[in-house]
Amino acid sequence: LWCGGIIFVSSDRDEASFKEYFAEQPWSALPYSDRRGKEVLSELCGVEGIPTFAVFNPDGSLLTTEGRGMVVSDPTGATLPDGWKPQPIKDCNDDPEDLNSEMCIVALGTDEALAKAVKEVALKYYEKAGQEIEEMPYRFYTAPPGGVTDKVKSLFKIDGNHLVITDLPNGEYYICPEPVSDAAGVEEFLESVKDGEARKKTLG
Numbered sequence: 378l379w380c381g382g383i384i385f386v387s388s389d390r391d392e393a394s395f396k397e398y399f400a401e402q403p404w405s406a407l408p409y410s411d412r413r414g415k416e417v418l419s420e421l422c423g424v425e426g427i428p429t430f431a432v433f434n435p436d437g438s439l440l441t442t443e444g445r446g447m448v449v450s451d452p453t454g455a456t457l458p459d460g461w462k463p464q465p466i467k468d469c470n471d472d473p474e475d476l477n478s479e480m481c482i483v484a485l486g487t488d489e490a491l492a493k494a495v496k497e498v499a500l501k502y503y504e505k506a507g508q509e510i511e512e513m514p515y516r517f518y519t520a521p522p523g524g525v526t527d528k529v530k531s532l533f534k535i536d537g538n539h540l541v542i543t544d545l546p547n548g549e550y551y552i553c554p555e556p557v558s559d560a561a562g563v564e565e566f567l568e569s570v571k572d573g574e575a576r577k578k579t580l581g
Contacts, residue, residue: 383405386406386415387406387409387415392409392410418431421439431444434458440458443474446467446474463510465499465500465510465517466499466517467516468520469525470520473525479515480514480542481543482495483540483542484518484520485540486538487538492519494558494559495540496519497560499517539553540566542570545580549580550579550580551570551576553566553575554576
């Protein structure tokens with residue numbers, strides 16, 4: 378049974394700030410004085426930044442810490458719980474967070490064959506990692522039309538359909554020079570990046 382209850386856990390610097398912010402919210406909150414409880418929950422959920430929206434199963438186990446993106450893509454919770462589990466490939470317009478912190482493989486644009494190919498490779502890495510997203514060496518994205526996609530195109534000064542490998546933590550990215558329509562093409566380009574053969578571009 379999904380009760381849909383939401384509990385706000387504050388990271389405000391003082392109780393006055395917490396009360397002011399919480400006064401605008403319709404849900405329950407962990408008492409601000411329970412700093413120990415807040416620390417335990419933050420550690421349990423691996424919170425590294427705010428806001429974080431963690432979702433728990435009815436049995437108390439953690440389902441996902443990516444609730445923010447899921448609320449946008451599934452506001453009624455129609456796909457709970459399986460659809461809210463961490464996915465091996467995501468739409469960057471729903472949850473672009475990993476683009477800033479991980480090396481990512483992106484199917485940019487509306488080419489369905491390219492998106493399918495990247496998804497196939499993502500699933501291969503997902504299974505190899507024991508279905509643990511955090512154990513995957515790369516993150517995988519589709520980038521159909523949307524606000525974040527527009528920003529990605531602007532950042533890399535490209536348009537149209539492209540296979541892109543990003544390494545934003547190091548300010549680097551790679552654009553596949555040839556159209557890609559199957560998983561073999563994705564893996565071939567990835568190998569060329571790993572071997573240092575692909576043309577590296579830098580931001581700025």
